[in-house]
Amino acid sequence: MDYESTFLRLEKNLPADIKFMSIRFDKSESELLEIMNIGKDDKGEPRIKGENFLFHSKGAYISVVNNDGHRGETTINSESFEDLKEGVLKALKSSKYSNYKVPFDENISYGEGKHVIKPEINPYDIAPEDKKKEMLDFYNSIFPIDKRIISVRLFYIYNNRSIDVFNTQGAHTFQVKPNIACLVKATAKQENIDYTINMFGGCGGYELIRRTDKEKVRNEIGKEINWLMGAKPIKAGKYTAILDNSQSSILAHECFGHACEADGVQFNISPFTKELIGKKIGFELCTLIDNPTIKGSRGFSKYDHEGILSKKTVLIDKGVLVNFMNNAETSSLFDLKPNGHAFAQDRTYNPIVRMTNTYFSPGDATLEEMMEDIKYGVFLKGWKYGWVEEIQKIWKCQVLTGRLIENGELTTPIRETQYSGSVFGLIKNVDMVGKEIKFEIATCGKENQRKPESSGGPYLRIKNLDVGGI
């Protein structure tokens, strides 16, 4: 399919009352394998159930801005010229019912270029039987970690998505991006039952699965199960808390990342405002970055889904708010340089401002230094999920497990808990930042759209953290 000539034909026939048109041709193919044990067989061995899926999606998303400055949009699962032409008229018709004037910059700099990431090992080149065996071997290697493990669920997913963006302001970007991930959920039983979740992968092919240090993954599962099986519920209260890498990652995402999305600022659902840019908002060791350019990362992007070059963006620099992640609309509104952060889940969605790889910069403290003067605190470890309630500007993070810290030592393991707060309440209470940064991969949901991303952080020490419990 020659998308360029199709777009040029549409542009040539553009109705006079359209001042801007953008078309995203969006094609995606995925495969998924799920393995779980359904009971046990006659010999007491786990009885395996497996399902494998293939998903295909292909079509176009069309957006127009009419001469009155109002936007209309639609999506079609066809690439034919006639269907696209009809789609443009449908989008134009929709635009006439909007009473919102889209901030619009005629001189915005859109990208022109191609970026194709080829997986070193294309999963489709591996014989299905071999892939299945490899996954099953890994799956079966989870049970021997700990005899208390009663069930394991493994998901493997590979997605290859190609996106062509054209618009009437000169954008022509083409990007092909593969993404791969593996998730393991292990449930164990002793006096209580509880589970742990581990996930790995990134932007690339099957090589990322093969290169992952599986022993390390198994060790982590074993450690978390060991903590969970002897864990006690925590008493709710204000604690001096140390967050491990996965918890500081989720904090970077939920607490600060969403607050730095410019569409939230635009509609007053972020705690930040344009006027705060350049102002000190908290602890000087706090530096937050969103970087789509990290090769091999789950959030990697060369161009966003509006055809703008995705750029590394420092959001908070040593406690000073310096920028927001933006799309074409918000960069125009706030007079910021476009940084290419507009993404859509698939061809049926509009691009909205999203994170890519969001992380805190490392500091200089060791875990021992962070713990040494804590008389009674908590160490929080392993993520489950988090969310932010934007209008009330409150976020929360769910914690897998942890330990009490008593007189500078890790003591009693604690069960699932959560902590919450406001951005400004939290940032002034961070007082130590760890040396080493690690990333977690995840999927973020916003406005009913899901997006693969990663977030990272060093160990963080936070005073007066509001931790839930009995």
Add this chain to the structure above:
Amino acid sequence: MIADKLKNHANKLKNYDIQINVLKSVFYIIGFKENKITSVFPKEKIDSYVKVYDKEGRLSVIKKDGVLSIDDLLKSEKMTKMGFKDEFYKCLPPRGRYEKIKGLFDKKMESIIINNNIEYMIGNAQNAINSSLEYDSKIKRVHGELEYKIRKKSIFNNSGVECNSKHTICSIQLENESLDGSENGYGLEEQQQRYISDLNIKGVSEKAASLARDLLGAKKPKEVELSNVPVILTPSSFNTMVVDSIKKMIDGEEIIMGNSYLTNKLDSKIAGENLTIIDNPHVYKGTNSISFDSEGVPTKNKAIIKKGVLKTYLLDWYTSQRMNMDVFGFKQGFRNIQVKQTSNLDDMLDLKEYVILDYFYDTANVSTAEINGMSTGMRHYKNGKYTPLKQINVASNVLNIISNIIDISEPEPLVDKGSKIPKAVLIKKGIIKFS
């Protein structure tokens, strides 16, 4: 047409069991932010998928955004090699009789969508915004979404199942923000109906606005002393804390894997005698009413918890075969939840002190049944007045909650048509901890 072609081909493949689902959706989404209509988004979508099981029960699935082709079917046959031998995947649900449910389709809505009568929908969206803003001068910002959808569903398999249905869904979700100086308040309300004319736009707007007004200035107090106060669960917090938690805990796969706290608890007492929850998929005009589930299994009216006793697990065709139990068409989960009333709201509010727990989005841990989450909006009633609160930690155990229900009120009329979710469920003091 599409379905017929695929069906003919599927019937030729004698060595495989095949199930094909085709879902065609046409919908309009009208989005509004800060009192303005920011997005008018018409969409059309065909989702189709084919499940192929070979003679050894190895399964493969192909899902497509669009129409399945014969090539997809052939590819799916090959992919079964990646599947796992499984005797319980050998057969598909047999041909079933299903009850035809009236009131699932709104011809008026079809004509609106076919004729692109967007004005009608825009008018409804504008009414929603205006009704909220006019309700109270402190309501300053209205965000939300109005969605109209027509769906046509076809399912068939080569053991003789063939089901076709057509239904409509209309929904509105509104978020209101009240402002007074530096203080704000938040109100969220939503509703789903089959028919456009049944959507209570004004009612939903006013409810969201009243919540935003009532929560204006909500704060987290320095000391939270609420643990010895009876608690009222609102429809949304009851849905999340109890219905969604139980749904996850009785899921067939979690039960078979032994992951759930409710494994081996069928026909056991798990709640107080005053709790009876029924799922009725056949309610007239019910938002979620279906005759058959996505595997083509006829759905049934079924008690989930009867007088405190767990009466069913949530089984699909596979898990029911594996557990050698009857199947009730639960592949798509609960449809129209009916909670038996034991009292009425006016009588329940005749208390000197209570807490209304709302805006709670966390469900129980499937394995421990423990709930450890946060409410972003609560109200504490004492000495004749309400104090709005936010960011309150909430900890409990879902089985402890449902064993300590004092009373269950009449259903909330604004909730989805078909469901009977109580306006209020009163829980004994000390069961839910707040901090």
